[in-house]
Amino acid sequence: MTALRLFKNSIFLNAALVGYVATVALFGAEFLMPLYLQSFRGLTALETGYVLLAVAVTSGIATPLAGRIYDRIGPRMNLVVGFSLLCINTWQLSKIESTTPTSYIVFLLALRGLAVGLTLQTSFVAALSSVPLNNLPRGSSLLNSTRFVVQAVAVAALATIFSASLSPSIRAQQDQFQNAQGPASARFGICSTPGVSAEENLPPGASTQIASLSTAMAATAKQKILSTLDAVCQQSMQGFENAYRLTFFFSIGALIIGSLLPGWPGKWGGRGSMQQAPVPGGH
Secondary structure, X not given: OOHHHHHHOHHHHHHHHHHHHXXXXXXXXXXXXXXXXXXXXXXXXXXXXXXXXXXHHHHHHHHHHHHHHHHHHOOHHHXXXXXXXXXXXXXXXXXXXXXXXXXXXXXXXXXXHHHHHHHHHHHHHHHHHOOOHHHHHHHHHHHHHHHHHHHHHHHHHHHHHHHHOOOHHXXXXXXXXXXXXOOOOOOOOOOOOXXXXXXXXXXXXXXXXXXXXXXXXXXXXXXXXXXXXHHHHHHHHHHHHHXXXXXXXXXXXXXXXXXXXXXXXXXXXXXXXXXXXXXXXXX
């Protein structure tokens, strides 16, 4: 219980909270975006990995830069700029559609990586910098363990919000389409498939079944499948919007909390200036 007393430190608490939101932003994108790209846009796992690489590249560039800025002027501006970017970026992601160009999604993910690079490590370093040295191991353990809990809860919450946007019948149809069996080389996206026209975007095996029907029945069956696919796609896009919108509101809260942390334009005396007296009970 001694470690939990660290949350009585206002700087530690505020920095931890904004760090949790940055964690949700990072892993929320990792959870939702592959689902969107593979299941609904028909990209392969490798192609999806290339798209998501944009997050890793820009966050890898931003993180060491954020460390240098932190040492010079404190955590406040890193968090204000980073969460401002995250708010804008999350709102843009909530508006993606079934026809959004992949290049634009790569751009949005690159911005997201930049925002996460400015906020994630900055928030946890700020939290630990406010902890006396005798309680540093407890503070580090507390942040890491709670971060994993927040990550798990966030993924579950986003999945629930996404699923809640689908009606039971549409959810059943979505599962049927995603589990459809076809040739090993075949790929299929519920909303669209690269290189396939909208009129011919059918689940694996459906074309063979339709070909066995008479001309009139084949046309009717094909139209029914396409209509169902469109309904699944539209409701799923609404689910993505709802999930990202929740992250957007959390990002606004984190922006407000982050602006309360020390740093420019206020006085900044370095990392040691954030330390407070030892927490009672610490060793």
